[in-house]
Amino acid sequence: MAHELRLTGERLTGELVAKVEELSGENLYACFQCGKCSAGCLFADHMDLLPSQVLRLVQLGDEDVLSAQAPWVCASCLACAVRCPKGVDIAKVMEAIRLISLRKGEPHLSPRALAKEERLPQIALVGAFRKMTP
Amino acid sequence: MKPEQEMVTVYIMGKAYQVPAGLTIMKAMEYAGYRLVRGVGCRGGFCGACATVYRLAGDYRLYADLACQTTVQDGMYIAQLPFTPGERAPYRLEDLSPEENPLLALYPEIARCVSCNTCTKACPQDLEVMDYIQAALRGDIAKAAELSFDCIQCGLCAMRCPAEIVHYHVGQLARRLYGAYLAPRAEHLAKRVQEIEQGVFDEELDRLVKMGREELVEKYRARDIEP
Amino acid sequence: MKRIPYFPGCGLKDQARGFELAALAAMERLGYELAELPRWNCCGTVYSLASDDLMRHLAPIRNLIRVQELGESRLVTLCSMCFGTLKRSAQFVEEDSERLATINAFMDEEDDYQGGVEVLHLLAVLRDEVGYEAIEEAVERPLEGLKVAPYYGCMLLRPRGLGVDDPDHPRVMEELLSALGAEVVDHPYKVECCGSYLTAGRADVVEARVAAIAGAAVQRGADLIATSCPLCQFNLDTRLSQAAGRRGTPSIPSVYFTQLLALALGADPHLGEQAIDPRPVLAARGFLSEVRG
Ligand code: SF4
Ligand code: SF4
Ligand code: SF4
Ligand code: SF4
Ligand code: FES
Numbered sequence: 160m161a162h163e164l165r166l167t168g169e170r171l172t173g174e175l176v177a178k179v180e181e182l183s184g185e186n187l188y189a190c191f192q193c194g195k196c197s198a199g200c201l202f203a204d205h206m207d208l209l210p211s212q213v214l215r216l217v218q219l220g221d222e223d224v225l226s227a228q229a230p231w232v233c234a235s236c237l238a239c240a241v242r243c244p245k246g247v248d249i250a251k252v253m254e255a256i257r258l259i260s261l262r263k264g265e266p267h268l269s270p271r272a273l274a275k276e277e278r279l280p281q282i283a284l285v286g287a288f289r290k291m292t293p
Numbered sequence: 294m295k296p297e298q299e300m301v302t303v304y305i306m307g308k309a310y311q312v313p314a315g316l317t318i319m320k321a322m323e324y325a326g327y328r329l330v331r332g333v334g335c336r337g338g339f340c341g342a343c344a345t346v347y348r349l350a351g352d353y354r355l356y357a358d359l360a361c362q363t364t365v366q367d368g369m370y371i372a373q374l375p376f377t378p379g380e381r382a383p384y385r386l387e388d389l390s391p392e393e394n395p396l397l398a399l400y401p402e403i404a405r406c407v408s409c410n411t412c413t414k415a416c417p418q419d420l421e422v423m424d425y426i427q428a429a430l431r432g433d434i435a436k437a438a439e440l441s442f443d444c445i446q447c448g449l450c451a452m453r454c455p456a457e458i459v460h461y462h463v464g465q466l467a468r469r470l471y472g473a474y475l476a477p478r479a480e481h482l483a484k485r486v487q488e489i490e491q492g493v494f495d496e497e498l499d500r501l502v503k504m505g506r507e508e509l510v511e512k513y514r515a516r517d518i519e520p
Numbered sequence: 521m522k523r524i525p526y527f528p529g530c531g532l533k534d535q536a537r538g539f540e541l542a543a544l545a546a547m548e549r550l551g552y553e554l555a556e557l558p559r560w561n562c563c564g565t566v567y568s569l570a571s572d573d574l575m576r577h578l579a580p581i582r583n584l585i586r587v588q589e590l591g592e593s594r595l596v597t598l599c600s601m602c603f604g605t606l607k608r609s610a611q612f613v614e615e616d617s618e619r620l621a622t623i624n625a626f627m628d629e630e631d632d633y634q635g636g637v638e639v640l641h642l643l644a645v646l647r648d649e650v651g652y653e654a655i656e657e658a659v660e661r662p663l664e665g666l667k668v669a670p671y672y673g674c675m676l677l678r679p680r681g682l683g684v685d686d687p688d689h690p691r692v693m694e695e696l697l698s699a700l701g702a703e704v705v706d707h708p709y710k711v712e713c714c715g716s717y718l719t720a721g722r723a724d725v726v727e728a729r730v731a732a733i734a735g736a737a738v739q740r741g742a743d744l745i746a747t748s749c750p751l752c753q754f755n756l757d758t759r760l761s762q763a764a765g766r767r768g769t770p771s772i773p774s775v776y777f778t779q780l781l782a783l784a785l786g787a788d789p790h791l792g793e794q795a796i797d798p799r800p801v802l803a804a805r806g807f808l809s810e811v812r813g
Contacts, residue, residue, distance in 0.1 A: 181571065181572070182570050182572065201712055202718075205722075205725050232725065234717065234718050235566055235567075235674075236678070236712075236713030237678035238712070240678065241679060241688070250569055251570070255569075255570065258573070270402050270405070273721060274399070274401035278535075279754070280534070280535055280750050280751055280754045281430060281431065281529075281530035281531050281562070282566075282599070282717065282749075282751040283719045284401055284720055285430075285562055286601070286751070287717040287718070287720035289405075289565075289576065290566060394534055404562075406561075407564065407576060408562060409578050413629075414629065424559070424561075427560075427562060431530035431531075431562075432533060432534040455575070
């Protein structure tokens with residue numbers, strides 16, 4: 160995702176930051192962009208934005224982050240959460256971004272289409288539907 | 294109606310009507326002038342056509358019940374749900390294998406159940422609806438069939454489910470699978486069918502066919518009745 | 521016979537029956553009855569990471585109420601995902617009484633959840649309650665010469681403080697496998713995610729993950745990988761078997777840790793559900809002469 164960073168005071172105090180902070184319960188500005196989360200994320204090479212970049216965009220109040228694919232590739236493995244030196248749980252930030260979209264009613268997975276293909280364990284379906292269907 | 298009859302006020306689709314106390318919701322609606330074309334069937338609590346939701350004055354809860362079985366109360370707010378949209382998954386029973394959890398394969402949305410139990414609370418048949426969905430999720434067809442046995446497909450569970458599950462189709466498939474694959478075979482039935490095919494009863498049947506009306510009535514009266 | 525209330529979870533009643541059956545058989549030999557909750561629902565996985573998503577906690581808390589109804593105060597699970605979800609939800613309501621009050625008010629048909637139910641994973645019960653000494657004593661067929669690579673995945677260990685062991689350097693599976701006489705094959709991927717629920721929709725991502733994990737185990741000479749979760753198992757087994765042909769990825773069977781436990785204790789390990797069959801390597805090492813899966 161090519162990105163032009165536009166920093167405005169309005170954005171920093173804007174709705175996105177407040178919403179993500181509320182949903183995640185995390186202090187977004189604790190992150191000092193060391194990149195440890197991205198270095199340890201096993202799914203980063205399938206993401207359009209690195210986990211630390213996702214966090215950066217949220218810090219900057221940039222709504223483009225809401226259309227990123229990264230949160231939908233995040234497996235909630237919590238590897239980032241245990242290694243962040245600042246105690247930021249990025250997995251919760253990813254969840255917050257997913258929820259902002261899901262709560263608008265936007266599906267990111269089609270249960271019937273999926274189940275037609277093969278037989279999956281319950282955990283896979285329950286987990287994926289909770290993370291990706293509204 | 295006699296003038297001294299006790300009347301109650303009910304609100305049907307938001308409009309107030311005075312109706313005699315003691316009527317069912319269905320009769321109250323007809324008393325109020327509704328001519329029910331959809332949303333009515335057996336009038337006996339069996340067909341599931343008359344699903345209705347209501348609230349009572351001063352009560353936050355949304356109740357769900359059958360219009361033909363529920364008595365009106367003063368201050369009741371009523372709306373009928375004559376039809377629940379819900380797609381039955383296409384399948385051929387003989388292509389399914391009970392070992393492969395076809396309930397989950399055909400209705401994967403049951404994996405969206407959050408165990409809120411709202412469906413159970415809505416069910417006019419007092420079924421453990423959540424539990425039959427949960428049984429279906431884990432592939433326990435026998436249990437899903439048993440728990441959903443008395444379902445009359447009224448659709449109230451499906452209207453209330455936050456996971457957008459169509460429970461009654463899941464239960465119906467569970468019962469079909471149970472009947473086709475899991476229920477113990479009735480061996481005496483197979484034996485009897487064989488006997489019929491072999492012509493064991495042909496003679497007796499012939500006699501009945503040729504019997505006169507009176508003799509037939511007499512025989513009918515004298516028949517063995519199972520206790 | 522000691523009884524512990526036990527939560528199976530959906531997977532163990534379906535594709536992962538061997539996980540449960542082996543555990544029940546093995547625990548019986550150790551003097552424990554895993555007593556299945558009389559009524560339970562899906563644990564509600566994956567644990568919701570949002571601060572306000574109370575509805576997602578109904579499933580786990582309802583299960584904890586079932587434990588409370590029995591007059592019990594703890595619950596053991598076999599599946600790492602169920603363990604993580606139940607344990608974290610218990611903590612989620614424990615740390616904020618308002619959340620609990622809202623959930624209790626919503627579940628008006630149930631008794632209120634009072635809090636205090638302890639969620640355990642079988643690995644912790646084996647370590648802390650049964651004890652490795654007792655296990656060693658009960659071993660009938662030490663798994664000598666069997667090289668096993670433990671695989672923890674995520675929810676057994678993370679987040680820090682809630683898992684069964686240290687999230688960076690866990691020992692619990694290694695210790696158990698050693699007590700069973702197996703040779704532990706350490707590898708750097710044992711705490712790395714298998715791809716989890718991405719297997720629904722993103723099989724490509726999962727295949728890359730399990731190829732790396734299996735590759736590390738094979739490279740270090742492991743015969744088998746030991747798992748504790750039906751989803752990890754599905755990914756490491758079914759997904760790996762699907763990837764193997766295409767990319768020349770290494771192939772190695774995975775089994776549940778309870779199946780190795782059962783095998784060592786002389787109980788039926790209930791093998792046979794795997795896509796990559798573990799029986800040939802077990803037979804080659806001389807472990808499957810009497811017991812057939
Ligand atoms: S590890 Fe923590 S501090 Fe470092 S970039 Fe990630 S979230 Fe920010
Ligand atoms: S939780 Fe998500 S962002 Fe964090 S390491 Fe795992 S996959 Fe990456
Ligand atoms: S299970 Fe659903 S459709 Fe069946 S009777 Fe109950 S509420 Fe009606
Ligand atoms: S209403 Fe829907 S989500 Fe709630 S318990 Fe019933 S099936 Fe599950
Ligand atoms: S009309 Fe048939 S159930 Fe009410």
